[in-house]
Amino acid sequence: MMVYNNSLIKSFGYAFEGVFHALRENRNLRIHFTVALLVVLLGIYLQVNHFEMGILIVMIILVISSEMINTALEEMVNLIVSEHRKAAKIAKDVAAGMVLVTAIGSVIVGSLIFLPYILRLL
Numbered sequence: 001m002m003v004y005n006n007s008l009i010k011s012f013g014y015a016f017e018g019v020f021h022a023l024r025e026n027r028n029l030r031i032h033f034t035v036a037l038l039v040v041l042l043g044i045y046l047q048v049n050h051f052e053m054g055i056l057i058v059m060i061i062l063v064i065s066s067e068m069i070n071t072a073l074e075e076m077v078n079l080i081v082s083e084h085r086k087a088a089k090i091a092k093d094v095a096a097g098m099v100l101v102t103a104i105g106s107v108i109v110g111s112l113i114f115l116p117y118i119l120r121l122l
Contacts, residue, residue: 022068028099029067036060039110046117056113059106066102070095 022029039060043053073095081088 018068022071026067026071029064029071032060032064032067032103036064042114046114046121048113048117052113055109059102059109063099063102063106066099070099 023033039056040053043056048056074092077088077091
């Protein structure tokens with residue numbers, strides 16, 4: 001049982017290393033985390049309900065996860081392909097497109113949630 005717990009703890013350690021590495025090395029991920037913090041603070045300030053806050057958090061997780069997948073894919077492509085290849089560019093562009101789509105979706109969802117609260121303030 002001790003081996004299982006030790007390997008589980010190591011697995012979590014590796015995962016946190018990955019998150020911290022991505023935050024250190026990826027400017028876009030730092031931007032996403034900053035915007036996420038602002039969204040949560042705005043949600044608290046506007047007193048959005050728990051369900052809406054849950055939706056906002058899910059959208060934040062989707063955007064951050066897609067950025068991390070994009071980063072991992074770019075690193076793998078760079079590791080495998082040293083010269084410029086069309087297929088490598090397509091893989092990177094599609095992964096970046098995934099981030100764009102999730103970010104646009106999160107802006108739409110955030111707008112739909114926040115707009116009624118902001119209009120009430122005005």
